[in-house]
Amino acid sequence: MNPEEFTLSSPKARGKSGATIVSIITYLGAAALFGLVVLLAIFLLRPPCSSAKLSQVNADFQSIHRALDMYKLIGGCYPTTAQGLKALIEKPSSDPVPAKWRQTMEMEPMDPWKSPYVYKFPGSKDPTNPELISKGPDGIEGNEDDLSSQDP
Numbered sequence: 001m002n003p004e005e006f007t008l009s010s011p012k013a014r015g016k017s018g019a020t021i022v023s024i025i026t027y028l029g030a031a032a033l034f035g036l037v038v039l040l041a042i043f044l045l046r047p048p049c050s051s052a053k054l055s056q057v058n059a060d061f062q063s064i065h066r067a068l069d070m071y072k073l074i075g076g077c078y079p080t081t082a083q084g085l086k087a088l089i090e091k092p093s094s095d096p097v098p099a100k101w102r103q104t105m106e107m108e109p110m111d112p113w114k115s116p117y118v119y120k121f122p123g124s125k126d127p128t129n130p131e132l133i134s135k136g137p138d139g140i141e142g143n144e145d146d147l148s149s150q151d152p
Contacts, residue, residue: 056111060134061132065149068130074101081120081121084119085105085109085116088103088104088105090103112134113139117133118133118141119131124148124150125148125150125151129150130149134146
């Protein structure tokens with residue numbers, strides 16, 4: 001082969017260079033299309049909860065747990081499951097009635113889907129702490145869209 005055949009000004013060199021640019025553009029187009037498909041799959045397959053509502057549930061869990069800790073600090077124990085979160089608003093009349101009581105919440109908290117939070121003490125995963133549960137978007141307790149304060 002003649003070295004002059006492959007100078008940048010030769011038609012053969014320009015042809016090879018053009019093929020490389022076309023293949024790069026084709027590759028980038030295919031990568032962009034693949035990325036779009038992946039983003040659409042993530043968007044369509046994500047859980048039914050939006051991140052804003054999940055953030056609200058987590059903030060509510062923290063706020064309610066602070067109120068429950070205050071209740072325990074004043075009254076000596078957490079409310080029972082039967083007394084529920086209502087014990088944070090009104091002094092319980094069922095046992096164990098706290099000797100000292102102070103209202104630690106103004107009203108019963110509702111999750112972002114307008115359902116009251118479920119309260120359990122002892123908790124199902126950590127029996128030494130109360131558990132709060134949001135029924136999730138469907139409002140039905142006990143299925144896969146529920147959110148628990150004791151989930152990691």
